[in-house]
Amino acid sequence: MPRDAIAPDSQPSGDATAGAAEGARTGSGDEVVTGSLGEAFRRGSEEGFGRVGEDGGEGELPERNTTDLVIVTGVSGGGRSTVARALENVGYYVVDNLPQALLLDMAELAHAARGAARRTAMVLDVRSHAFSTDLPGAVKSLRERGFNPRMVFVDADDEVLIRRFESVRRSHPLQGGGRLSDGIAAERKLLQEAREQADVLIDTSHLNVNQLRGRIEEMFGEEDTTQIRVTVLSFGFKYGLPPDADFVLDARFLPNPYWVPELREHTGKETDVSRYVLGQRGAITFVETYARLINATAPGFEREGKRYLTIAVGCTGGKHRSVAIAEELARRLRDMRLSASPQHRDLGRE
Numbered sequence: 489m490p491r492d493a494i495a496p497d498s499q500p501s502g503d504a505t506a507g508a509a510e511g512a513r514t515g516s517g518d519e520v521v522t523g524s525l526g527e528a529f530r531r532g533s534e535e536g537f538g539r540v541g542e543d544g545g546e547g548e549l550p551e552r553n554t555t556d557l558v559i560v561t562g563v564s565g566g567g568r569s570t571v572a573r574a575l576e577n578v579g580y581y582v583v584d585n586l587p588q589a590l591l592l593d594m595a596e597l598a599h600a601a602r603g604a605a606r607r608t609a610m611v612l613d614v615r616s617h618a619f620s621t622d623l624p625g626a627v628k629s630l631r632e633r634g635f636n637p638r639m640v641f642v643d644a645d646d647e648v649l650i651r652r653f654e655s656v657r658r659s660h661p662l663q664g665g666g667r668l669s670d671g672i673a674a675e676r677k678l679l680q681e682a683r684e685q686a687d688v689l690i691d692t693s694h695l696n697v698n699q700l701r702g703r704i705e706e707m708f709g710e711e712d713t714t715q716i717r718v719t720v721l722s723f724g725f726k727y728g729l730p731p732d733a734d735f736v737l738d739a740r741f742l743p744n745p746y747w748v749p750e751l752r753e754h755t756g757k758e759t760d761v762s763r764y765v766l767g768q769r770g771a772i773t774f775v776e777t778y779a780r781l782i783n784a785t786a787p788g789f790e791r792e793g794k795r796y797l798t799i800a801v802g803c804t805g806g807k808h809r810s811v812a813i814a815e816e817l818a819r820r821l822r823d824m825r826l827s828a829s830p831q832h833r834d835l836g837r838e
Contacts, residue, residue: 558610559639583610642692662674689732
C-alpha cells in the first residue's frame with residue numbers, strides 16, 4: 489500500500505496512514521487502553537489539563553458554548569484517525585474511541601478544565617462496545633445542555649473501503665463470518681442518521697492522508713470561528729462528483745489546454761495554463777459571477793449556522809481548467825474578505 493494511502497482505522501499505523509490502535513489518545517500524543525479515560529486525564533493533568541483558574545482564577549465557569557467541541561465519526565476505513573491527528577496538529581485535545589455513553593461527561597470535563605481543553609475532539613466508532621445508533625440524540629442532548637458541538641463524518645465509496653481493508657489484510661469490525669461488503673453495509677445502516685445530520689461530510693475516496701490532513705487543518709485551524717470557511721475544490725468529472733459539494737461549477741465550456749501541445753503536461757496552477765484558461769471568452773465573467781453569488785449567500789449560511797462551504801469546480805480530468813478557475817475564484821473570494829482556500833482533488837492522478 490502506498491505510504492500516503494488512507495488505511496482502515498482498525499489498523500495500527502505510523503504517520504503515513506489514517507489508522508490508529510484502539511484506545512483513547514490525548515492531545516499530548518499519549519495512547520491508553522480503551523476505557524482508561526481517567527488515566528488519559530491524569531496524564532493530561534500533568535501538563536496543566538484541568539487546573540482550576542487556567543483562564544484567570546477560580547471564578548464562575550464560562551458558558552458551555554464557549555467550549556469548542558468536535559465529534560468525529562464515520563465509516564471504518566474512512567480516515568477517522570487521520571482526522572484526529574490533524575485536529576491535534578491545530579491544538580485540539582483529542583480522545584479516541586470514546587464510548588458514546590461518556591460523550592456528555594467528557595464534554596463537561598472539557599468545560600470544567602477551561603483553557604486547558606477549550607478545544608476538545610471526541611472520536612466515536614462502531615468498534616466501541618458502548619456504541620449506540622442514536623448518536624444524533626446524544627448530540628441533541630449536548631446542545632440542550634448548552635454546548636454547541638460540530639460533527640464531522642468521514643465516508644468513502646464501498647469499492648475504496650474494500651480495497652483499503654484488503655491492502656492491510658484486515659477484516660471489517662462488523663463483518664463477522666460474512667464478507668467485507670456485509671460489514672460495510674451493516675455499518676452504513678448503523679451510521680445513516682449520523683451521516684445525514686453531520687455538520688461536515690468529507691468523502692475521502694479520492695484523498696490521500698496528506699490531502700485529508702490539510703483539509704481538516706484548514707477547516708479547524710485557529711481563526712474567527714464565526715466566519716464561514718470556503719473550500720474551492722477542483723475535480724475531474726471522469727473521476728466522479730465530490731459528494732460533499734454545496735455548489736458544483738462546470739468549467740468544461742472553456743477550451744481544453746490538453747489539446748495545446750505546449751500546455752498538455754502542465755497544470756492550472758502554472759502561469760501559462762492559468763493565463764490561457766482565464767483568457768478565454770467568458771472565463772472571467774464566469775469567475776466573477778460565482779464570486780458575487782457566494783459572497784452574497786455567505787452571510788445567510790452563517791446565520792443558519794453553516795460554517796463550511798465547499799464549491800466544487802470540475803473539468804474533464806481535474807488538471808487544467810478546473811484548477812485554474814479554482815485558484816482564481818479562491819483569490820477573488822479572499823479579496824471579498826471571505827476565508828477561502830483552493831484544493832485540488834484530482835491533480836496528479838493522470
